[in-house]
């Protein structure tokens with residue numbers, strides 16, 4: 585029986601290049617999801633939300649955390665088999681709609697400098713608001729800045 589963690593990990597394992605060190609382990613996902621302010625949405629290849637008990641293949645997921653009137657996008661991924669079809673945009677649209685319903689006016693995310701996902705974030709209205717020098721470290725010790733993006737969710 586697949587559960588939500590299995591759905592997330594099947595995308596996770598295929599989506600992240602180990603070089604950047606961005607992939608979360610199963611334990612990290614489990615630890616995050618037991619927190620009451622952390623949530624996940626998993627979608628199928630048509631962009632429909634998959635509930636934990638659905639026995640169908642997952643195509644993408646988004647992990648988020650809320651604090652007071654702010655929401656943070658912790659991690660987003662689409663399986664390489666299903667990229668370039670708008671599923672990344674769909675996941676962010678689900679997040680912004682859900683946050684708006686709860687009256688959340690700002691969404692933040694942090695991204696390593698030069699991640700191609702920047703194009704997706706900018707398309708969805710995120711704008712860079714800050715940079716942390718040498719925040720990430722790659723597999724071979726290369727240091728990369730983190731860029732903070734914010735979206736005004738009006």
Ligand SMILES: CC(C)(COP(=O)(O)OP(=O)(O)OC[C@H]1O[C@@H](n2cnc3c(N)ncnc32)[C@H](O)[C@@H]1OP(=O)(O)O)[C@@H](O)C(=O)NCCC(=O)NCCS
Pocket residue numbers: 599600606658659660661662663666667668669670671672673674695699700701703704705707
């Ligand atoms: C980033 C990611 C989620 C995008 O998923 P996707 O389903 O392919 O995104 P979409 O199809 O919705 O693309 C939205 C737009 O962003 C652009 N885009 C998305 N990913 C891109 C990439 N890797 N390179 C260049 N452009 C990209 C697309 O061209 C698209 O523009 P369009 O609407 O003009 O076609 C996916 O590439 C991924 O899982 N990457 C690995 C994990 C990752 O780095 N996550 C982000 C950091 S946590």
